[in-house]
Amino acid sequence: MNYISSRLAAVKPSASMAASQAAKSLRAKGVDVIDLGLGEPDFPTPSHIIEAAHAAAKGGQTLYTGAAGTPEVRAAIAGKFKRENGLDYTPDDIVVANGAKQIIFNALMATLETGDEAILPAPYFVSYPEMVKLLGGTPVIVECPESVGFRLTPELLEKAITPKTKWLFLNMPGNPSGATYSEADLRDLGQVLARHPQVLVLSDEIYEHILFGGRQFVSFAKACPDLRDRALIVNGVSKAYAMTGWRVGYAAGPAPLVKAMTTIQSQSVTSVCSIAQAATVAALNGPQDHVSQFCKAFEARRDLVVEGIRRINGLTLAPPEGAFYAYIGCGSLIGRKTPKGERLSDDAAVATYLLHEGRVASVPGAAYGLSPYFRISTATSEEILTDAVARINAAVAQVE
Template sequence: MNYAASRLASVKPSASAWVSQAARDARARGEDVIDLGLGEPDFETPAHIKTAAHEAALAGETRYPPTGGTATLKAAVLAKLKRENALDYSADEVIVCNGAKQVIFNAMMASLEPGDEVLLAAPYFGQYKDIVLILGGQPVAVECSADEGFLLSPNRLADAITDRTRWLFLNQPSNPAGAVYTDDELRALGKVLERHPRVLILSDEIYEHILFDGRQFMSAAAAWPQLADRVLTVNGVSKAYAMTGWRIGYGAGHAELIAAMTKVQSQISSGACSIAQAAAAAALNGPQDEVRRFRAAFERRRDLVLDHVKSIPGLTLDPPGGAFYALIGCADLIGAQTPEGSLIDSDDALTQYLLQAAGIAAVPGSAYELSPFFRISTAASEEVLGEAMTRIGAAVGRLKLPKTRANPT
């Protein structure tokens, strides 16, 4: 008997989750493994946020919450968007969900017709594709190379749009590359989108507060006031506030879209945890000192990884502008042989080698529709990252490179 629906046949488990599970399995066997697969801050949720959750529970905020989010958290989201992003929404234009991923799922379920195309700037977060596939859409990868800073160009966007295009997904700072658009680059994309009124835009801004080198964040909806009714801004508290387990994300967009998404949510989860919503409101309304401390730590970690990669022949890394990942190029290692004689014929093979030979769990670039690269999470301590990069360097140094790329003797 086949218990799974046919629509799941093309959906793959999360690559980062799979890699992290492989690391846990290896540890269970007694192996020394450093897991750099999962994108999760290693910091504790700030104390005032935990206190707010405790107080909410003691005050009896333990009943079913409103499907679209509590009034308190919606007010905090509206204030945040106005204060930090110059975006003016009303309560019926906001939805609170069980993480940013559910915001995206709700939006696609509410709006996609079978065969609608969704443009994904590759490399992209793998679950974008799977959500689209589950809901009957057609994901279309638009390659954004390292030479282009992993950014979607206006020309590539224009060439990719067809009569079937329904959504464009834009993620910045991006997972996995940490790419960030300048204000002018965003506006140039907006000019293309103006010519295609049927296309909606999902702007995933979950890494908004993790920016490096003095960059300032511009929300897509703020860059495109003429397109504001077509933009769904997606954000949450998981990354900036080290609240991955609290599962609170939110979306802001046109009231009709939000109403449709709320209808979907009413049949799936009946809303997000009331206590977690109280904690999220405290995060958005409260002091932001810890957010700034986290950001500074992530920038130091990025710099540490950059310095190590520069010293490892065969690897490259364009400095990420934000987020907490490093998408490391490994083109010069394709075709190399391991000490045991196995061929490194892909980034998948290289990450398997790193796990076996160095005890490093990393995600192959193929999971993000761009090879040959591999992604590591830099959401680990400087000590752990330093050890991990030392192991990677040693493992790469043991590879036998093809003659055309062999290290000079």
């Protein structure tokens, strides 16, 4: 008996989670595997945030909250947007959810009709196309090659827009490539969007605080104020504050969209954990020194991996401009043979080879819509990354 919804037929599980699970399975068998599949900081959540959560729990903040979030957390988010991004949002323009992924899911559920198109610049975060498909939309993949810095250009955007286009997704800095957009880049895209008033913009800015080389972050809504009533700015505390497990994401956008997303939330998960919301208030309103400290560490790790990969004959790596991933080119390995005589037919085969022979878990570029690459997370210690690069080097050296 088949009782699974037909909507799931075209939807794939998370590739990064699958890579991590494969690593865990090998570890359970006693194999020494370095898991670089999932992207999450290895730093502990700052102590003042944990203390705020403890105080909230002891103080009785253990009941349901409003579906959109507590007044305190939405005020803190509004303050963050004003202070860091130069954006004036009121608490009524803001909604909180169980991670940025749920924010995106709710936004799509609130807006997509069957057949609506969502433009996804590739490489993209693995969950974007799957969420679009699950909710009846059609992903429109626009390949943004390394030659254009893995960025969407105005020309590529114009060609991709049709009368069915409902959303454009932007992710900056990007997962998996680490690509960023300057204010001028965003304005150029905004000029194209101005000619197509049916297109909404989902700007995923979850990595905004992880930028390298002195780059300054500019929110899409700040760069293109004339499009603010069509833009949903997505963010959260997971990456910047080492709070992935707290599951708090948030968004600011047009009041009708925020209201619709709040309705969905009220009828699905009700609200976000009250204690996690209190912790988010402390994260956003409290000391910010940890944010810059984390970023410096991520940049040092980025530099270590870039230098290490450059020494490996057969791999390439454009230095990521932000986030904490390395999107490694493996085109010269395709078609070659492993020591066991197996042909590496694509980047998925390369990732499989690195897992079983190099004992390093990575995610193939096909999962991000642009091949031939594989992604590793650099959000772990320099010692582990040094070991991982050495293992990758040894495995690649055996390919004939």
